Amino acid sequence: MTAGTLIALLLLALVLGDWLRRGDSSLVGSLTPALEWTSSWLRETLMVEASLMGWPLTGETSAYWYMSRSAGFMGYLLLWAATAWGLVVSTKVAKGVIAAPLATSLHEFLSLGALAFSGFHALVLLGDRYIDFGWVDILYPFAASYRPGWVGLGQLGFYLSAALTLSFYVRKRIGHKTWRSLHYLTFVAYALVLAHALTVGTDASARLAQAMYLGTVATIVFLIYYRLLASSGSRSRGLG
């Protein structure tokens, strides 16, 4: 989406600049200096952005690194949303507000989205010349040539959340009770990914990223607390 917008704006700036140079109407004539300045500023800014993104994707480009980082954030946020939504559904606060099949589908959609973005986050690193990862670095936990321990936590988190997401499709075969007990490992997967992102992430020291991590962790802690209170309440009323 970003690349598409960038290309569209770049083309617009190029076309606009050319059109202004050939313009002869009086209105265009009076607006020409301001418009020319705007279009050349736009063009220069976009060229800088494009070169920062390393576009096109060849040679010693940092574009793969940027793509991996942004996909990492998306993967993290979707994993957080899936975990938080799972907790909301299990406390039954959403009952009556949203139909049960829709709530389950949303949970499934968020979990699959997290897997897709995290998978892309790891795979796109194959294109980065600086980190120079091969298939072994990406696929085998703790085998990466760059910060193997902390990258390894991300790899474990990925495999665990993949297994948990897939377990949804064999729920009937393994039994609801086993599936539910296994599902508690979601918190382990989330913690592994969080530790990975905080330790290995370039942006972990940025204020905005820290606020995001703090806010997301706070909601999960609150929801776990609420869930425990809700289940102890219903047990004491003989409902649980």
Ligand code: HEM
């Ligand atoms: C559920 C799975 C995963 C999630 C949600 C995730 C998420 C993240 C996040 C949020 C960051 C921080 C980005 C930044 O601060 O710029 C990060 C960094 C990183 N991740 Fe993952 N990750 C996952 C799995 C993996 C896997 C399987 C690998 C295997 C190679 C990996 C390799 C890396 C590397 C090398 C960095 C450092 C990039 C940087 O310096 O910013 N991650 N990850």
